[in-house]
Amino acid sequence: MSSLKDLAKLTNTSISTVSKVLNGKGRVSEKKRREILEAAKKLGYTPNYHARSIATKRRVLTIGLIVPDIVNPFFAMLTRGVQKMCGEDILVILMDSFRDLEREEKLIKKARFQGAEGLIIGNSRVNDELIKEISQYIPVVVFDKEYDYENVVSVVLDNYYGAYLATKHLIEVGCKKIVHLGGTHELYVSIKRMEGYEAAMREAGLQSKVYPVGYDEKKGYEQMKKLLSRGEQIDGLFCMNDLVAIGAIRAIKEKGLRIPDDIAVIGFDDDQELCEILSPSLSSVHQPVVEMGEVAARLLFELIRKEIKIKRYIFTPRLVIRESSLRKR
Amino acid sequence: MSSLKDLAKLTNTSISTVSKVLNGKGRVSEKKRREILEAAKKLGYTPNYHARSIATKRRVLTIGLIVPDIVNPFFAMLTRGVQKMCGEDILVILMDSFRDLEREEKLIKKARFQGAEGLIIGNSRVNDELIKEISQYIPVVVFDKEYDYENVVSVVLDNYYGAYLATKHLIEVGCKKIVHLGGTHELYVSIKRMEGYEAAMREAGLQSKVYPVGYDEKKGYEQMKKLLSRGEQIDGLFCMNDLVAIGAIRAIKEKGLRIPDDIAVIGFDDDQELCEILSPSLSSVHQPVVEMGEVAARLLFELIRKEIKIKRYIFTPRLVIRESSLRKR
């Protein structure tokens, strides 16, 4: 990499002159200007952003956003919310961990050495110790899990309540044999959703049945197919997210069963565009994701400026009932 | 913001000692160490990343990725591809323009002052002059449009051919009155798709009918509803992307028409997860988006290192036929 020094040497001028030419400041003769510009091109000079940044004392605030899967609409919308709050002057470095735990850990550890002054971690599976450690160095906002560390703020949806609402709704439309296709037990979100489901079932005196599945359409399809083919009795299905629900629906249709009459289905996340597009349209527990992203970013800024007031921000979910669960009793 | 200097002053030590403590290097007495750590906490010291970066001469390569809409799966997948190629050590600053032209321009202009050493611009509507100008300062990789500027590389899908393929397919399954729901005329992609459609129609001696619509489900729905309600004769529909197709399908269903028997529909982009989920599943022109993202990133690196060989990289689309167009003649 070439520097101003190199350019100055090459053109027999001083560093300051070169700098002035390149920035269009001060007065410099046309001749020298040309020479310098030419030399710059020849050496392929690029200004060192860091040096400039420190010389001008202009600090560009940079935050890191770590998501497990940017293609998942949930995280895409989260990202959108964060970006909205960041405007044009705060930088967001996006890191997709591809649901790879090892990669996620590396990303988290490296972030602060890469300029991030704060971290928003969407739905993580890394252990608490790492969060604790990293939060000693830079502030962290996490989703869907509450921590009691000083520099960590949680933005969570009340997953328990959302699951409870969904399950109760299924019960109300007359389902008796309600199954829950859940996520892995590593994830706080999954656990809470499972608990909410179980609570509603218990309350109604029904027996709960939980199958850990995963997060995508394929997993939902496979699991549901398996369940149906071994003759499991199901008339209601609460899925841990919309994608799983969609997969399950595919399996149900393939089996020739009707939705919602044979099996009523409800998802979680409420990716509106997706849910409404489907036929039958998919009932789901709505999370105000974009808003959550905005709040996360705002809280992170406050945390960075050390003017934080709260430790967590809880959003309350809302049930969106569509065709997939609207059964006439 | 506090600096090492402040800490040194506060603890009556030197800058170097403070630095050593904070980095756990060299030897420092336990007493001083404590004092310094405490002061650091008190002042809320955060190391200046830029200063460190320049002192250690470690340059973190940073690139900017500008997309019009991260929630759109196309761009989400693009992002994923870019991230894949970037691994853990190259930083991606993501900027969502929210399809706001003004914002997009600002983002592009600012990027280089914010540390980006290269720019990947996904599907832009900004004028060529801006691209030309900015590419004098930092290398640019663009999608879907070919430029003849020195520092710009294009990664494009052969949109013309894709549209041609799709239209021809509709013709082959027996459609006669094929309508194209297109994007705006500002976008190169849209134009190419329209041209491909028109070419195929001309070739078959059919009359083309193009309606500029937009990019999302709602727009597709509204336009199609309008067309149907005014009694337009349609038996085939080529949509400029999947979302528009989905909206159109909703309108068609609402009208009580069958797909593909009354109207065969085909989309563009082939967001697999989405297309397969639908019923009927949606035929679409497939773009290898993730791969395109990877290639874009790779080319950008080469451009930054000035070892670029090519000016553009063309991907050839492939038709994925599913239920929505599979009509028995």
Next chain:
DNA sequence: ACTTTTTGAGAAAACGCTTGACCACCTTTT
């Protein structure tokens, strides 16, 4: 008690850049 080694701490250069102060030289004015 004297030398040698270890330990703790500071001074200073360097990283690449910006910027205000400064200075020669050349014009123009009076």
Next chain:
DNA sequence: AAAAGGTGGTCAAGCGTTTTCTCAAAAAGT
């Protein structure tokens, strides 16, 4: 011809770090 003003350019300080070198003081060895 002297003063005043304009050019074109250099010097040097400063931004916040890291890191090597140096040095004094304390600890250990003789």
